[in-house]
Amino acid sequence: xxxxxxxxxxxxxxxxxxxxxxxxxxxxxxxxxxxxxxxxxxxxxxxxxxxxxxxxxxxxxxxxxxxxxxxxxxxxxxxxxxxxxxxxxxxxxxxxxxxxxxxxxxxxxxxxxxxxxxxxxxxxxxxxxxxxxxxxxxxxxxxxxxxxxxxxxxxxxxxxxxxxxxxxxxxxxxxxxxxxxxxxxxxxxxxxxxxxxxxxxxxxxxxxxxxxxxxxxxxxxxxxxxxxxxxxxxxxxxxxxxxxxxxxxxxxxxxxxxxxxxxxxxxxxxxxxxxxxxxxxxxxxxxxxxxxxxxxxxxxxxxxxxxxxxxxxxxxxxxxxxxxxxxxxxxxxxxxxxxxxxxxxxxxxxxxxxxxxxxxxxxxxxxxxxxxxxxxxxxxxxxxxxxxxxxxxxxxxxxxxxxxxxxxxxxxxxxxxxxxxxxxxxxxxxxxxxxxxxxxxxxxxxxxxxxxxxxxxxxxxx
Amino acid sequence: xxxxxxxxxxxxxxxxxxxxxxxxxxxxxxxxxxxxxxxxxxxxxxxxxxxxxxxxxxxxxxxxxxxxxxxxxxxxxxxxxxxxxxxxxxxxxxxxxxxxxxxxxxxxxxxxxxxxxxxxxxxxxxxxxxxxxxxxxxxxxxxxxxxxxxxxxxxxxxxxxxxxxxxxxxxxxxxxxxxxxxxxxxxxxxxxxxxxxxxxxxxxxxxxxxxxxxxxxxxxxxxxxxxxxxxxxxxxxxxxxxxxxxxxxxxxxxxxxxxxxxxxxxxxxxxxxxxxxxxxxxxxxxxxxxxxxxxxxxxxxxxxxxxxxxxxxxxxxxxxxxxxxxxxxxxxxxxxxxxxxxxxxxxxxxxxxxxxxxxxxxxxxxxxxxxxxxxxxxxxxxxxxxxxxxxxxxxxxxxxxxxxxxxxxxxxxxxxxxxxxxxxxxxxxxxxxx
Numbered sequence: 002x003x004x005x006x007x008x009x010x011x012x013x014x015x016x017x018x019x020x021x022x023x024x025x026x027x028x029x030x031x032x033x034x035x036x037x038x039x040x041x042x043x044x045x046x047x048x049x050x051x052x053x054x055x056x057x058x059x060x061x062x063x064x065x066x067x068x069x070x071x072x073x074x075x076x077x078x079x080x081x082x083x084x085x086x087x088x089x090x091x092x093x094x095x096x097x098x099x100x101x102x103x104x105x106x107x108x109x110x111x112x113x114x115x116x117x118x119x120x121x122x123x124x125x126x127x128x129x130x131x132x133x134x135x136x137x138x139x140x141x142x143x144x145x146x147x148x149x150x151x152x153x154x155x156x157x158x159x160x161x162x163x164x165x166x167x168x169x170x171x172x173x174x175x176x177x178x179x180x181x182x183x184x185x186x187x188x189x190x191x192x193x194x195x196x197x198x199x200x201x202x203x204x205x206x207x208x209x210x211x212x213x214x215x216x217x218x219x220x221x222x223x224x225x226x227x228x229x230x231x232x233x234x235x236x237x238x239x240x241x242x243x244x245x246x247x248x249x250x251x252x253x254x255x256x257x258x259x260x261x262x263x264x265x266x267x268x269x270x271x272x273x274x275x276x277x278x279x280x281x282x283x284x285x286x287x288x289x290x291x292x293x294x295x296x297x298x299x300x301x302x303x304x305x306x307x308x309x310x311x312x313x314x315x316x317x318x319x320x321x322x323x324x325x326x327x328x329x330x331x332x333x334x335x336x337x338x339x340x341x342x343x344x345x346x347x348x349x350x351x352x353x354x355x356x357x358x359x360x361x362x363x364x365x366x367x368x369x370x371x372x373x374x375x376x377x378x379x380x381x382x383x384x385x386x387x388x389x390x391x392x393x394x395x396x397x398x399x400x401x402x403x404x405x406x407x408x409x410x411x412x413x414x415x416x417x418x419x420x421x422x423x424x425x426x427x428x429x430x431x432x433x434x435x436x437x438x439x440x441x442x443x444x445x446x447x448x449x450x451x452x453x454x455x456x457x458x459x460x461x462x463x
Numbered sequence: 464x465x466x467x468x469x470x471x472x473x474x475x476x477x478x479x480x481x482x483x484x485x486x487x488x489x490x491x492x493x494x495x496x497x498x499x500x501x502x503x504x505x506x507x508x509x510x511x512x513x514x515x516x517x518x519x520x521x522x523x524x525x526x527x528x529x530x531x532x533x534x535x536x537x538x539x540x541x542x543x544x545x546x547x548x549x550x551x552x553x554x555x556x557x558x559x560x561x562x563x564x565x566x567x568x569x570x571x572x573x574x575x576x577x578x579x580x581x582x583x584x585x586x587x588x589x590x591x592x593x594x595x596x597x598x599x600x601x602x603x604x605x606x607x608x609x610x611x612x613x614x615x616x617x618x619x620x621x622x623x624x625x626x627x628x629x630x631x632x633x634x635x636x637x638x639x640x641x642x643x644x645x646x647x648x649x650x651x652x653x654x655x656x657x658x659x660x661x662x663x664x665x666x667x668x669x670x671x672x673x674x675x676x677x678x679x680x681x682x683x684x685x686x687x688x689x690x691x692x693x694x695x696x697x698x699x700x701x702x703x704x705x706x707x708x709x710x711x712x713x714x715x716x717x718x719x720x721x722x723x724x725x726x727x728x729x730x731x732x733x734x735x736x737x738x739x740x741x742x743x744x745x746x747x748x749x750x751x752x753x754x755x756x757x758x759x760x761x762x763x764x765x766x767x768x769x770x771x772x773x774x775x776x777x778x779x780x781x782x783x784x785x786x787x788x789x790x791x792x793x794x795x796x797x798x799x800x801x802x803x804x805x806x807x808x809x810x811x812x813x814x815x816x817x818x819x820x821x822x823x824x825x826x827x828x829x830x831x832x833x834x835x836x837x838x839x840x841x842x843x844x845x846x847x848x849x850x851x852x853x854x855x856x857x858x859x860x861x862x863x864x865x866x867x868x869x870x871x872x873x874x875x876x877x878x879x880x881x882x883x884x885x886x887x888x889x890x891x892x893x894x895x896x897x
Contacts (some may be wrong), residue, residue, distance in 0.1 A: 022509070024534060026520065026531055026535055027538075029520060030510035033519060034495075035493045036493075040528075075510070119499075332555070335553055335555075339490050340489070340492070341492050389489070391489065
């Protein structure tokens with residue numbers, strides 16, 4: 002049933018006609034996100050421009066029983082913002098994009114939901130502060146999207162992920178009432194930790210309107226290194242040994258052979274294409290001496306674990322060159338074939354060798370091209386399948402391979418998703434990782450907060 | 464004629480022709496990274512305004528998920544063709560190729576408007592008629608014009624508001640560059656170039672063409688400019704009028720074939736990138752003889768600044784004691800289109816008396832986009848306001864650039880904001896020192 006003209010008029014009165022998109026051509030633009038999934042065109046798309054409008058929009062939609070999907074930049078990889086049905090109202094947060102406060106004394110910032118991650122990070126950096134979460138989509142992702150998906154990035158091992166920076170959040174409930182939780186203080190035990198519940202809630206529990214984020218002082222020194230291995234096992238032992246030596250690199254990245262070969266073919270930056278794996282490591286800290294000490298220890302571990310070639314960046318240019326391999330990973334994989342299916346099954350880091358050999362086995366079994374890179378330090382790998390979604394036969398094998406990847410990850414006591422979210426793509430797997438009671442509990446929780454089950458239904462749990 | 468250039472009559476034909484772009488469209492992985500650089504999206508936050516959204520719409524139309532070709536065409540045209548997305552695309556999607564070809568296919572289905580037809584098919588192919596029209600307009604312009612900024616050289620035309628909006632525009636010269644010079648065949652000992660002024664430097668900013676000629680003569684370069692050059696064809700192509708584009712290109716090729724040259728040199732970034740890239744993109748539409756020249760032009764077309772630095776290897780030594788602040792705006796078609804950005808800066812940094820200051824986001828699009836400015840003036844202006852703020856932030860006396868279209872836009876923006884900042888082509892500033 003299409004959304005009634007009188008209700009559309011009400012939205013126009015509330016938000017201004019220019020902020021209500023009714024034409025099919027415009028609605029089609031919100032039928033997808035960055036996941037390779039079936040499109041669903043929403044019934045109406047609105048762009049509130051302030052908090053009051055956002056609250057009233059939620060209230061009006063809920064009263065009229067419209068399914069609601071909140072969308073930022075639509076960059077998630079799990080279908081988390083693909084509408085439920087042709088009646089869905091998509092609420093865009095992009096015009097709520099003001100940084101409301103950066104408090105340099107108390108080290109926090111207050112932002113509207115649509116502020117872009119990289120822009121925010123650059124703004125606080127200009128004030129000599131640091132916001133570490135750096136998801137791959139940071140130049141376009143919104144901070145509310147980061148909270149809703151608990152976005153990670155390259156710095157997870159040492160600096161944590163979005164949840165580690167959420168101090169407080171305000172959001173609208175189905176009645177359009179503003180709910181406040183958390184505070185601007187380091188310590189806060191007032192009420193339930195509702196903010197914790199909003200982390201990775203994927204738009205199912207409330208509509209965010211204001212976010213308080215923790216800031217930290219930036220590191221003053223850093224050192225980047227690269228180590229080449231002729232076995233994944235040796236690379237993985239290196240990762241374990243670095244952590245066992247109580248060194249926490251700010252980034253500890255892994256590229257497998259296929260990935261190295263594809264990057265080299267595309268970017269031609271002099272990578273060893275015979276190598277089984279390379280590790281890219283950066284240590285940082287507040288003193289050069291401490292960083293040098295850590296770097297020396299890491300270098301020793303490289304050698305001890307059997308690295309066949311070690312490169313240490315001597316200056317900014319060399320550091321940039323080392324990271325070029327990682328920066329080029331996704332673009333190179335993406336250029337190799339028309340469709341790129343990027344997964345993020347995550348395992349305890351000691352299980353990386355097993356995971357990589359299982360991934361290779363799966364690629365072979367389903368006759369697929371797959372390159373794997375990722376955050377070795379936190380066991381969060383990105384097996385990336387290179388395919389063409391127009392090839393139905395092959396794409397069916399891709400789907401089967403992805404299912405098997407999840408199976409393996411769960412068997413290795415890992416998780417379905419380290420940072421991309423559950424959305425539509427992995428909802429059917431939730432019970433396998435948890436159990437029926439957990440799904441039931443989650444559903445009861447949702448129903449208590451959203452009695453009509455309108456907030457991004459069809460996502461997270463089925 | 465290859466099918467790609469025929470006009471689809473039914474929606475099914477339109478869909479089938481768009482399906483020929485499928486191999487290009489499919490390479491978009493929907494990451495949405497184009498949002499971070501798209502000037503139009505930056506103003507509207509509408510997905511249909513950003514490349515990912517447009518590619519999705521083209522796929523929808525190709526697969527007949529939508530039948531609303533008019534609206535898809537409308538969204539497709541809300542694009543500056545600045546190329547920012549393509550240079551930032553992680554999957555290397557050939558975006559300009561998609562948009563240029565898609566515009567031709569969709570415009571073929573919908574047909575061109577009467578005004579566009581008149582301009583593209585009657586005025587642009589006739590250089591003498593075009594020059595005559597400028598001459599007449601020039602003679603009669605002053606009763607309509609009110610001075611807006613002495614410094615910038617702009618005027619308002621209140622009586623023409625229905626046509627021009629509230630634009631602040633430069634006044635027209637009494638004689639175009641080509642009318643003043645006729646054919647140019649200047650002998651030289653330091654290489655031989657064909658000078659392609661482009662419509663705006665020929666008919667409005669004649670000082671850009673004069674400066675280019677003066678520079679080339681100073682460096683003893685042989686200069687050839689036929690007297691029957693026409694528009695390079697980019698306005699027609701951007702509007703999807705592939706027939707006019709082919710006709711204009713053929714006329715230019717015939718004119719340029721009259722005399723051999725080592726390089727084609729132009730003061731216009733847009734003409735330069737169009738000649739180098741788009742003539743070549745449609746090379747299969749031309750005769751074998753024309754193809755040879757197009758291939759030559761694909762590797763031998765340069766803007767005047769790159770010609771000076773790369774070919775003539777003029778030694779532009781930086782000066783350090785200048786005081787007159789000059790900043791530089793990177794035209795999209797020069798930097799993202801032709802990869803030229805260091806050369807104009809090298810020249811500016813060498814000018815005696817000047818102090819070069821870099822503005823923030825120097826390569827951010829100014830919002831002109833040729834006919835985009837005509838059909839989406841308010842959007843063009845709000846995109847431009849960011850550029851204006853960036854210029855003003857470094858407090859220059861002059862903003863230099865290498866594109867006449869950008870110049871029109873910058874003059875309008877600065878004049879409307881009452882900023883006392885002159886807009887000049889890098890070639891003009893260099894020519895003043897000779």
